[in-house]
Amino acid sequence: MNHPNREQWAPYIFGEAKPEARRELKRHLNECAECRQELDLWQRSVRRLDAWELPKPSAPQREWVPALRWAAAAVALVCLGLGIGRASSSKTQMDNVRATIEPQIRAQLVAEFEAKRRQDNQAVYAALDRLYVTLKRDVDTVAVNADAGLRQTERQLVELASYEQPSPNR
Amino acid sequence: MRVKTYFSNLSLLFSQTDEEAMWIVKTRDDHREFARLMGRWEKPIRNLCIRITGDVHLGEDLKQETFSRLFEKRKDYEPTGRFSTYLWRIALNLCYDALRRRERRRECFPQTVEGSSEDNLELRATESPGPDAEAAEIEEGELVRLALLRLPEIYRTVLVLRHYEGLKLAKIAEILEIPEGTVNSRMAEALARLSRILEPEFQGKREQVFQTNNINPPTFTLFYESSQP
Incomplete structure (x- = not known):
């Protein structure tokens, strides 16, 4: 069986494949267990990437806030x-x-x-x-x-x- | 909610493009316009720097450096392409430089390397021959971070830009100045390598992740081809 090139799978996985290419790849996946297995693995890895969440950036404290507080206290x-x-x-x-x-x-x-x-x-x-x-x-x-x-x-x-x-x- | 979206779209209609804003910064040294530009791009650039370096503190520093470099080189900006492409390239090149510096430091001082706790964690993870108590407690997010760090830069970059930053493959090709086919093949290779690292780990075989296997260790010799913008 002729397998598609590996690079053809990248647009498919990320939903950027053109309709015609997408149909062909889907058809191949239905017939080829080997490719289906590899693609499942890749898609699982992509989903797992979401596990790495970044901490929120610390909000920068504005310079005038302390001065404003002191002014308010003085008043x-x-x-x-x-x-x-x-x-x-x-x-x-x-x-x-x-x-x-x-x-x-x-x-x-x-x-x-x-x-x-x-x-x-x-x-x-x-x-x-x-x-x-x-x-x-x-x-x-x-x-x-x-x-x-x-x-x-x-x-x-x-x-x-x-x-x-x-x-x-x- | 719909009203909010409507007004948001309306404001976008009348707002300046990034290219126009950068042109104003270039020609008038307009600090306010630059601050607005920075406000729009701060978050994605921060995320990119952290994801590429795998280090929150270094990523924060690199984000600042990116905007410093952008303002410093404002006179060199030519509005022939998208501003975003220009900015992504600056950030990526700074990330690569920082990673190379860190790598050189490790090569020179393997025993006395100083770094953040994340660096140390990474070193422990990559250098220890087998699982230990700490590795067993590593969370999934940390596993992903370490797995990405083990990928060569060229593969990590396409993954980060596509998955985390949500850029289209064509846009990634534009930023990296390579054909879209090359982006696709790099992406396929990146996914294959990532799967080989992550799969055993997520299957509960933690010891296999950090042991020497058939995946090449992180290499910083495969450099990003694009030139400094």
């Missing part, structure tokens, strides 16, 4: 402290504290405001000084130019007054 701690503080202080105590610190805060505010005002004034005066110097220079320039112009005009008037008509007899 919770602060909230807890505030809550305890507010709960433990009475209204009279709060009023006393307010009355004590109010004049100090006001005095500090006034002092800061004065300092700021003085600073602003100095800046304004300095700017005005600079403006005055610039303007004075411009005005002086205009004055000098005007004076020069006037002198020139005066000279021209004198020349005009002393002008004589030349004699036609000459």
Whole structure:
């Protein structure tokens, strides 16, 4: 009996054989006990491969998770402290504290405001000084130019007054 | 369930192909796109590396190395073929290199070889002349792992790619850059060898598995023909 080539069985086992080839191989298997036995063995081995299961990959722990936990813990701690503080202080105590610190805060505010005002004034005066110097220079320039112009005009008037008509007899 | 499948298919319709994603990684050094690509391929590449090397820890390392190599060589990527083929080749070549390194280490330091517990188990299994108490307790999965490790790389590779990774024989031929007929003949040989190893073991004849028999011991001289992508 002519047996099919061994390589023909690979597509058959994995269900990739073309219909025609598959029919022929099946027909041969029905007639040939030797091939049937070998193919059974191979198929059994393929099924046995499933026994080797891989362990699941360990899930990578995200780097921001611990930081997030610490942040959450810090926020919770602060909230807890505030809550305890507010709960433990009475209204009279709060009023006393307010009355004590109010004049100090006001005095500090006034002092800061004065300092700021003085600073602003100095800046304004300095700017005005600079403006005055610039303007004075411009005005002086205009004055000098005007004076020069006037002198020139005066000279021209004198020349005009002393002008004589030349004699036609000459 | 049907709705979920429908939306899954719909999202696939609008999603980028791997080739497009890799092109973006290549041209723009886009780390986010690379992370998405890695997310899609991490599991199959991990499985492949573990199945080929038979070592979970080494496989995990090789998976990382595969993606490192992929990003490192992103400028060399040419979208002429399937991205998956490119990636499988990188992973396989790294696996082969790692196996050769391990084999050389064993040849140089046969007595002081250090490795994972699985390595030691494998050594015990392959070197002990007969069954012992530990071998008797070996589970079926472990037997399969050891049996696969005893196959030469070229046979183990086709089995792993077809059975565990679910690749078609034509796709395997494309990855290994060999004719489909060669894949088929390698598969037949792989199944014949595997059956000769597994059958007696599963029949309760454990002592025959790890004794010297007519099956060639693992050899790392029959190397994978494909070139480094």
